Structures are given as structure tokens and as C-alpha cells.
Amino acid sequence: MSAVLSQASQGNAHGGKGAIRIEHVDKVYEAKSGPVQAVSDCSLDIRAGEICMIVGPSGCGKTTLLNAIAGFHDITGGAIYLDGQMLCGPDRPKADPGPDRVVVFQNGALFPWKTNLENVAFGPVVQGKLSKAQAAEKARGLMADAGLAGVEHNYPGEVSSGMRRRVEIVRALMNDPKVLLLDEPFRALDQLTKSVMHEALLEIYYKNKVTIFFITHDLEEAIFLGHRVAIMTTRPCRPKKILEVDIPHPRDYAVLTSPRFRELMEETVSAVHEEAVKAFEAGEKEM
Amino acid sequence: MNPKIKPVGLARPRKELVELLRGTVLFSGLSPALIEKVADIAVLERAQKDAVLYRVDDPARDLYVVVAGQVNHAHGPATQARVLTKTMQPGDVFGWAALIKAPARRFATVTMLADTELLRISGAELMQALASDPEAARDVLARCAKMIVEDFTVPAWLAQVQDVPAGKGGSPMVQRQAAAGEIGAWEMFAYRLSKWAKSPTPYLMLVGFVLFFGAWYLLSEVFKVWRFASLPGPKTVLLEWFNPNPTYGMSLYTPDYYVHIWSSIRRVLYAFLISTGLGVPFGLFLGWSKNFREFTFPVFETLRPIPVLAWVPLAIVMFKGQESPVIFLTTLASFYATALNTMLGVQSIDESYPRAAACLGASKWQIFRHIVIPGALPFIFTGLQISVGVAWFSLVAGEMVSGEYGLGYLILASYVNVQYVVIIIGMVSVGVVGYVSSALVRLAGDYMMQWRVRELALGGGR
Numbered sequence: 188m189s190a191v192l193s194q195a196s197q198g199n200a201h202g203g204k205g206a207i208r209i210e211h212v213d214k215v216y217e218a219k220s221g222p223v224q225a226v227s228d229c230s231l232d233i234r235a236g237e238i239c240m241i242v243g244p245s246g247c248g249k250t251t252l253l254n255a256i257a258g259f260h261d262i263t264g265g266a267i268y269l270d271g272q273m274l275c276g277p278d279r280p281k282a283d284p285g286p287d288r289v290v291v292f293q294n295g296a297l298f299p300w301k302t303n304l305e306n307v308a309f310g311p312v313v314q315g316k317l318s319k320a321q322a323a324e325k326a327r328g329l330m331a332d333a334g335l336a337g338v339e340h341n342y343p344g345e346v347s348s349g350m351r352r353r354v355e356i357v358r359a360l361m362n363d364p365k366v367l368l369l370d371e372p373f374r375a376l377d378q379l380t381k382s383v384m385h386e387a388l389l390e391i392y393y394k395n396k397v398t399i400f401f402i403t404h405d406l407e408e409a410i411f412l413g414h415r416v417a418i419m420t421t422r423p424c425r426p427k428k429i430l431e432v433d434i435p436h437p438r439d440y441a442v443l444t445s446p447r448f449r450e451l452m453e454e455t456v457s458a459v460h461e462e463a464v465k466a467f468e469a470g471e472k473e474m
Numbered sequence: 475m476n477p478k479i480k481p482v483g484l485a486r487p488r489k490e491l492v493e494l495l496r497g498t499v500l501f502s503g504l505s506p507a508l509i510e511k512v513a514d515i516a517v518l519e520r521a522q523k524d525a526v527l528y529r530v531d532d533p534a535r536d537l538y539v540v541v542a543g544q545v546n547h548a549h550g551p552a553t554q555a556r557v558l559t560k561t562m563q564p565g566d567v568f569g570w571a572a573l574i575k576a577p578a579r580r581f582a583t584v585t586m587l588a589d590t591e592l593l594r595i596s597g598a599e600l601m602q603a604l605a606s607d608p609e610a611a612r613d614v615l616a617r618c619a620k621m622i623v624e625d626f627t628v629p630a631w632l633a634q635v636q637d638v639p640a641g642k643g644g645s646p647m648v649q650r651q652a653a654a655g656e657i658g659a660w661e662m663f664a665y666r667l668s669k670w671a672k673s674p675t676p677y678l679m680l681v682g683f684v685l686f687f688g689a690w691y692l693l694s695e696v697f698k699v700w701r702f703a704s705l706p707g708p709k710t711v712l713l714e715w716f717n718p719n720p721t722y723g724m725s726l727y728t729p730d731y732y733v734h735i736w737s738s739i740r741r742v743l744y745a746f747l748i749s750t751g752l753g754v755p756f757g758l759f760l761g762w763s764k765n766f767r768e769f770t771f772p773v774f775e776t777l778r779p780i781p782v783l784a785w786v787p788l789a790i791v792m793f794k795g796q797e798s799p800v801i802f803l804t805t806l807a808s809f810y811a812t813a814l815n816t817m818l819g820v821q822s823i824d825e826s827y828p829r830a831a832a833c834l835g836a837s838k839w840q841i842f843r844h845i846v847i848p849g850a851l852p853f854i855f856t857g858l859q860i861s862v863g864v865a866w867f868s869l870v871a872g873e874m875v876s877g878e879y880g881l882g883y884l885i886l887a888s889y890v891n892v893q894y895v896v897i898i899i900g901m902v903s904v905g906v907v908g909y910v911s912s913a914l915v916r917l918a919g920d921y922m923m924q925w926r927v928r929e930l931a932l933g934g935g936r
Contacts, residue, residue, distance in 0.1 A: 257829075257833060258832075259829055259832075284829070284832040284833050285833070285835060286833065286834055286835040288833070289833050289834065290829070290830065290833050292826045292829075292830060293826075294824075294826065296824070296826040296827055296829070296830035298827060298830075298831075298844070298845065298848070298849075299925055299926075299929065300848040300849070300851070300923070300925045300926075301844075301848075301925075302925075309831070309834055309836075309844070310834035310835055313831070313834065313835055313836040313837070313840045313844070314834075314835035331526070334524070336526055336529075336548075336583055336585050337546060337548030337559070337582075337583035337584075337585055338548060338559075340530070340550055341558060342924075342925040342928055342929065344925065344928065344929030345558060345928055345929065358834070359833075362834060362835065
């Protein structure tokens with residue numbers, strides 16, 4: 188069954204697809220109290236096939252950035268490119284959402300009225316790429332690879348939250364996306380489930396080598412998973428510091444206790460704390 | 475043959491395996507000689523972590539005992555099991571589908587959580603080995619049935635174990651036979667009914683009715699409390715209702731009674747179908763399209779508070795005949811309830827669902843069909859339940875004004891003729907028929923929203 192996974196990933200593994208270039212992006216919201224600058228002059232290069240972690244305090248505008256890449260709303264300045272092609276920019280403020288950039292949502296967005304299998308098969312079926320039977324076949328294979336055999340015919344509400352997250356990630360991978368956009372996907376999970384999910388995500392990543400844009404406010408999670416960690420300033424959002432995590436992949440949980448990991452934590456924790464204090468004092472509401 | 479699962483012969487001393495078998499739920503009652511027999515046919519196998527032993531609907535031939543390691547046992551949806559996944563530890567028995575009546579198909583998918591050793595016991599060989607001792611066979615099968623119901627939480631009617639093998643004096647041990655695959659609607663109903671009868675629900679309901687009728691009886695017929703004295707008591711009403719020669723010409727024995735009920739049911743049915751057919755799509759568009767909402771909702775909200783009774787004169791002028799004005803009046807209030815709830819249902823859908831669907835490549839129409847409609851269903855059915863109730867009370871209002879049959883007409887006519895007992899018969903009839911109709915709507919809702927029923931069941935909600 189893993190043949191399905193590796194076959195699906197071939198395009199991502201060699202072609203260097205999935206590079207995101209964020210150039211001087213601005214985003215101003217029209218709130219009731221007046222315009223709010225959520226993102227200002229934000230530039231960031233995400234290499235194809237890397238795990239890029241975006242860290243910042245709650246409400247700093249990192250989700251705004253993700254929504255702009257995904258095409259959920261427009262930007263008011265700058266441009267975003269995927270593999271050199273403009274997603275949104277001066278002439279086209281809003282990108283079209285599409286299966287090349289699939290989002291995994293903060294609170295989970297599996298459709299509760301579809302079974303886990305129907306959820307996973309959804310993408311290729313609505314795109315008309317696969318028949319229902321073909322999609323179910325492929326979905327079953329991917330689910331088995333992710334340790335989800337046996338829950339295909341359950342509804343999402345019947346399985347644990349950790350399993351739901353895994354189903355959602357598999358649902359995204361069904362579309363052979365270039366980029367996975369993860370918006371604090373493990374936020375609601377307890378610490379133990381979270382650690383299991385981290386390893387599960389890495390396992391999936393090693394098989395697929397898809398570019399991962401991962402938002403979190405958990406520095407430990409960021410350094411453990413990421414090739415690079417971008418620490419963002421509080422609103423308006425832009426990179427304050429970019430950390431290269433030089434701990435070699437593949438990683439496992441032993442990394443957390445290694446001296447290098449501690450060093451990297453110490454190097455960055457003050458920068459994150461500074462922004463958190465600023466955000467707290469500004470009393471910004473999370474968006 | 476699955477390459478991840480291999481027989482390993484005599485990897486463990488036989489004595490250890492016999493001990494293990496003796497400790498299982500299934501075989502703990504067997505004599506030492508029979509345990510030896512079972513051990514003879516058991517095959518020790520080793521399975522790698524993540525190997526899938528079998529899947530739902532695979533043919534079921536063997537029974538398994540966990541020797542070492544850990545196994546995940548996940549029921550398919552057809553089992554109706556309360557607990558869906560179970561982790562099997564050393565000493566646990568699974569694969570009971572091998573011992574049920576034909577056609578034996580797997581009810582679950584079994585996956586190894588670790589490198590695991592299993593004892594595989596062929597169901598057919600086991601039955602043969604036990605054939606010499608029907609008493610022991612009966613014991614094993616009874617234990618198996620108990621295990622299926624208690625440990626695997628599968629309803630008993632669904633997985634009937636086999637009969638005792640044809641030895642001397644082997645009597646069938648299970649009275650009712652049921653095919654393992656198909657679940658009859660009647661059996662499902664009977665199962666639910668027996669469950670219901672065992673719960674406190676029906677008795678509490680009974681207590682409620684007894685208190686209500688008791689109070690009514692005492693107030694009106696025994697103590698004749700001020701004001702209640704002129705009210706017919708429940709005894710009077712019941713006597714009249716069940717009277718073959720009713721004093722006022724209306725009882726369960728008079729055909730006219732059923733004509734009234736049927737005319738009312740027919741009108742409510744038409745009204746309900748029309749209001750649902752118009753209200754649901756209207757509500758969906760109200761919720762879905764901001765433009766549509768902005769130009770229709772204010773008009774809608776202005777019309778909504780106008781009471782049904784105020785429409786009566788216009789209804790009579792606008793619609794011809796006896797039936798259509800009444801149906802129009804009945805439809806009106808139902809339509810508002812359905813449309814408003816449907817709109818709220820669409821608005822209640824979490825923003826991330828349509829976004830996720832768009833990400834996965836769904837078109838606008840596909841989002842409407844796969845996200846908006848099912849997402850709004852819980853609210854739609856709340857609306858429909860309100861709508862059917864509202865239909866009944868606006869129907870009675872409509873029938874009081876127009877029409878020559880129907881429960882509303884009956885109530886008004888009895889008032890004019892000073893037949894208070896008949897008024898109460900009419901009222902109680904509306905109550906009963908109304909209760910049944912909203913129960914039917916609820917049932918339809920549960921049928922269409924299995925996902926919700928199962929989610930609520932797991933949440934422990936009653």
C-alpha cells in the first residue's frame with residue numbers, strides 16, 4: 188500500500204515543487220473601529236519541500252498570512268508566488284483556493300456528516316479526477332499507511348481527536364498537494380496525543396516531502412518539527428528572526444533532550460517572549 | 475496468505491498454551507481432557523506490528539486467542555456495537571464471527587498494535603472437537619454468546635451463535651435464528667422496544683399521565699372544585715369516547731369521528747408538504763446568498779408576525795372551495811418556521827467547512843450540495859418539528875372558520891351545540907395525532923442524520 192504514497196509523492200520529491208515566495212505583503216482589515224494593519228511589508232521565502240514553522244503570539248496576524256496563501260481572503264499590497272506563479276498580487280488581490288495548497292484547520296474541518304473514508308475521498312471525487320470507487324480505493328490505502336485502518340466507516344465524531352487530525356492530514360494528501368498549510372492543527376490536543384501526532388506528521392512528511400507551512404505558538408513544537416522557524420512580530424505581522432534548525436532529519440523525540448535543541452530554544456525564547464508581551468499589552472483580540 | 479502473519483509451530487511450550495486456554499472466558503469451564511483437545515487444533519502464529527489480520531466482511535473461519543502482544547479490534551458500522559474499538563490483551567478471545575450461524579462474515583477489522591502471538595482455532599474444528607460432549611459445547615457457545623453481547627457490546631439478535639454440534643441429544647441452544655448479515659427492520663424495532671421497556675423512560679411517562687389525569691379527575695369529578703365543576707371529567711369523556719351508542723353522536727364507534735380525523739390529517743399533510751417543499755429551498759437560499767437575503771428577508775419578517783387568523787377573510791376571498799383556504803392557512807405558519815430554521819441552519823455552519831471544501835477543489839454548487847445542505851440538516855429538522863406542530867394549531871384555527879369536516883370544525887360545532895364532552899374528545903384527538911406526527915418527523919430526521927445519532931450516542935446523551 189505504501190506504493191500509493193510514494194507514487195503520489197514523486198512529483199514533490201524531485202521536482203522541487205511547492206516553493207512559496209511572499210513579497211512585501213500588506214493586509215489591512217476594515218474593522219468597525221477603523222482600519223487594522225494585520226500584516227505589513229512581510230517577506231518570506233519558503234523553499235520547496237521544507238517544513239517552515241511560523242511562530243508568533245496569538246492574534247499576531249499569522250493566520251491572515253495563511254488565509255491569503257490559501258485564497259480565503261485578499262491582500263492589500265505585495266504579492267505571493269507559488270513556484271514562480273503569482274497566486275495573488277497587484278492585479279489579483281485574492282488567490283483562488285485549490286487542491287495544490289490544502290489547509291488543515293485549527294479546530295478541524297472534517298465534514299461530520301461524511302464517514303472518514305468519504306472525507307478522505309472527497310477531493311479527487313469533486314474534482315472529477317477519480318471515480319468514487321477509485322477514490323475510495325486510494326483513500327483506503329493512504330489511511331492504512333497512516334495507521335487508520337478500521338475507522339474508515341466511522342464518522343469523525345466517533346473517533347479520538349488525534350485520529351481526526353490524522354484523517355484530516357490524509358484527506359489533504361489525497362490531492363497530492365504542493366503545500367500543506369497547517370494552522371495550529373494540534374492546538375486542542377493534550378500533550379501526549381500531541382507528541383504522537385508530531386511523530387506521525389514527520390513520518391508522513393518523510394514519505395511525501397511536501398512543503399509544510401505550519402503555524403504554531405509553541406516554540407518547542409516549532410523547533411522539533413521545522414527546518415526553519417520564522418518568529419513573527421506581533422501585529423502588524425512580519426518576520427522578526429529566522430532560525431535555521433541544524434538538527435538533522437529524520438528526528439524523533441530524543442531530540443527534545445539533546446543539548447543542541449536546548450541551545451536553540453534558549454536562543455529564540457527571549458525573542459518570542461518579547462513579542463508575546465507586546466501582544467498582551469496591546470490587548471489584541473485573536474483573529 | 476498474509477506474509478506478515480506466520481505460523482511458528484512449537485515456539486512456546488504446550489503447557490503454557492493449555493494454561494492460557496484454561497484462563498480464557500470461552501474455555502474456562504472445560505474439562506482438562508477437552509482443553510487438551512482444543513490445544514490440539516490450535517495453531518500458534520506470529521503477526522508483525524500493523525499487520526491486518528482480517529477486515530470487515532472477510533469470511534470468518536477462525537477464532538483467535540491473544541498469547542502475547544496487543545491487538546486493535548474495530549467494529550464495522552453494521553454491528554450496532556456500543557463500543558467500537560477495543561484493545562485485545564493476552565488471554566482475550568476474538569474472531570467470534572467464526573462461531574455464529576452462517577453466513578459467517580467478519581464484523582470487525584483487526585490490526586496488530588505490536589508484534590503479536592496468536593492462537594488460531596478453526597471454528598469448524600472446534601465444534602467437531604466438542605461434538606463428543608454436547609454439554610461442554612453448549613457451555614462454550616453460551617459463553618461465546620455472552621462475550622459477544624457483554625464484552626463486544628453487540629446486540630444479541632445480531633450475532634446468534636451456532637447450534638450445538640449434532641451429537642447425541644444436542645438441542646438447539648438458540649431459539650431465534652437471524653442471518654448474521656442482514657438486519658431486519660422489524661428486529662431492529664423489537665430490539666429498541668425491549669431496550670426502551672427496560673429503561674425508566676416509559677414508567678416516568680406513565681407517572682406523568684397518571685398525575686395529570688388524576689388531578690383532572692379529582693378537581694372535576696370528585697371534589698367538583700369551583701370552576702372545574704362545569705368541566706367534563708376524564709371518566710365522563712372516556713365513557714363517551716368508548717361508548718358504542720354515544721350520547722352526543724361522536725365516539726370511537728362512529729364513522730364520522732374518523733372522517734373528521736382523516737380530513738384534518740390530509741390537510742396537515744398537504745400543508746406540511748407544501749411548506750417543506752417551499753420553505754427548505756427558500757431558507758437555504760436565504761442563508762446562502764447575501765443578496766437574496768437582503769432583498770427578501772425584510773418582506774419575510776414583516777409578513778411573519780401577522781397571525782393566521784388575520785389571514786382568514788383574505789384566504790376565503792383568494793381561494794375557491796372548502797379545502798384550499800384551510801390548506802393555505804395551515805401552510806402559512808409552517809412555512810415561516812421551516813424557512814427561518816433552515817436559514818439559521820445554513821448560517822450556523824462553521825466557516826471552515828466551506829473553506830475546506832474549496833481547498834479540496836469543490837465548486838460553488840458542490841459546496842452547496844455537500845456542505846450547506848447536510849450542514850443545515852439538524853436545524854432543518856428542528857424547523858420541521860416546529861412546523862408540523864404549528865400546522866396543527868393553525869389547522870384548527872382554519873377549520874373553525876371554514877370547512878365542514880375536521881377536528882377543528884368538530885370542536886367549534888360542539889361548542890355551538892353545547893356538547894362539552896365532544897370538545898374534549900376533539901382536543902385529545904388533536905393532541906394524540908399531533909404527537910404521532912412530530913414523532914414521525916423526528917424519526918425521519920434520525921434516519922437521515924445517522925452521523926448525528928451516533929455522535930450523540932457516544933456523548934452519552936439520552
